[in-house]
Amino acid sequence: MVSTDTAAWPAVLSVILVAVATLGVGAVGLRLSRTTSDFYVASRMIGPRWNASAICGEYLSAASFLGVAGLVLTFGVDILWYPVGYTAGYLVLLALVAAPLRRSGAYTLPDFAEIRLASRTVRRLASMLVVGIGWLYLLPQFQGAGLALRTVTGAPRWVGALVVGVVVMLNVVAGGMRSVTFVQAFQFWLKLTAIAVPVLILAVAWQSDGAPDPSRPQPPTVREATTVRVPDTVRLRVDEAVPVTMRGTLDGVRVDGPVVLETGRRVVEGGSEVTLPAGSVVPHVESVRAADGATWSQPLAGAGGRDHPTYRLYSLLLALFFGTMGLPHVLVRFYTNPDGRAARRTTLVVIGLLGAFYVFTPFYGAMGRIYAPDLLLTGRTDAVVLLLPSRMLPEPWATGVSMLLVAGAFAAFLSTSSGLTVSVAGVLSQDLLRGRLRSTVRGFRLGAVLAVAVPIVLSFATLRTSLADTVGLAFAVAASTFCPLLVLGIWWRGLTKAGAVAGLVVGGSLASGAVLWTIVFGARFTDAATSVGSSPGLLGALLAQPAAWTVPTAFAVMVGVSLLTRRSVPKSVGRTMVRLHTPERLVLDRGPSRREP
């Protein structure tokens, strides 16, 4: 007999340890950070290895640590494209952006816009986009924290979000970027350990269990009698009648005892408990079609029942490829490199470290199909990573491994949220609060509070989107706005202010329109965490994965309007190109150097 409960105290201890370690490492950094420049960009004294660890620490979010495995459990091999895309995005960054961006001397994306185009309007527009993308990316971190803490302790969802929010705020407000750099680097290695070591232990357990094949032909079945708590009301699609024991409400009727879930649609109300007998086929939430093993392990076979899998896959890849360069928390890290060459080397190390991390994540999804298929009943598959130890290991191994995974997950929430908070706070205080406060450090702190508070409040509203999917939407917006701005700004002299504004407005509104529609209305059609873009038909697919049409449109508008206004190409463009592309050691006129913020 298994259930979704595990002892709460080891998990709580884990969370506390990670929080204390984070603040502790942050405090060491704090002693070293004293000036405003330290606050924002760590005085640019950080070497490629530290910097790369910090970038990865910041980049590997809840979506990578928990979300990918959850989606693999539901949708199978196609999901492996997510981590591939998350990594390949850095190759694009390396090839087109890393060194010139560092050489531009910009601290933030809005800085780059202003340096390149000498325009306050473009700057302001870029600031608003940074804040929007930052909030969209922070949202799933807080949601994930809530979900994770509820999975391992049963605490209400808002507790996890609040814990992460408070720790991030303390850390960022106290230390700024320098302390965050140490923290991020530390958290990357914690996350890598936390994802890798359990794989080895779980693999031994799986082998000694006779190595059951995750891609075996039949649809997912529970191996032992399993009690599932249903926290929120779900609509189920039952393909095969299952006799269960239930306490709660089924199709509006109160049930307490044995009952048969007949085929068809069934509604199980929130707060119910369903016990599936050993060997029964798991009824899936309505938004997910049960897949046999062959469909699940075959690319583009459409496992899980999302339509237009080919379009979705390619559009997603495009978003991840071109979105990475537009993520504000990633870019801000490049300014901490001493020069353009170091920026390139940092990116190279990042690609190596990310690969080392992502080879481990699919394993959890595959194991989940054997040992935790009951998650398909609630649709909360994001919990699979945290649930596996108690399903596969005897005590005390289960508790130990589970503690490690909880620590890794919280490191993921903390580091990504810290990085995003620093960038959003930087932009808020430099561009939107400037002049209203006397000291920049005070402005930064106020910015940090705002940066965290808004997405926390949003995360309390139950948005039923999976972690990796929401993050995918942030990538789509970034790819449709900052990617054309950066690529054209760095490589094409012809970019004009009007072109940039038009491209940012068109790309930004198309992509965020699609995103809002998907988050707000898309969820109406379905019930569960796996629901982004399950709204039916081609239109649903186009809106759920908008990058394939929004990115080319944004590029076309930016180029087209620039050509129409080609007389207004900034006169400084020649000098700017020298600054962006020539190695620093050459003595050349690079135009006036920027003031420190």
Place this chain on the structure above:
Amino acid sequence: MAAATRPPNRPPTREIDEQTDIGEVYMRSLLRAQLRRGLTVLAVVALFLAALPLLFTVEPRLASVRILTVPLPWLLLGVTIYPLLLAASWWLVRAAERTERDFAELVERN
């Protein structure tokens, strides 16, 4: 006397600083070399990545090939792809640094 009609021998860095036509030629050649290489590497990687899912659609039997119990698509997408990405990036970094060194030597000569 012939020397007086020849343009003075000016270092390329000055041509770049004064944004003369010659300076522009230096800059354009640097930009073109870097951009062309970057786009080529990206195109090759993108084609490879885009072709992988199609490969299994065109030849579904490949999907059931197993190596050490792991199905081929899982192995390719989950593991093999990362060293390939790393190799491509490593080559790109080296080549970009070489281009910059050559450019620096070119414009610093007197």
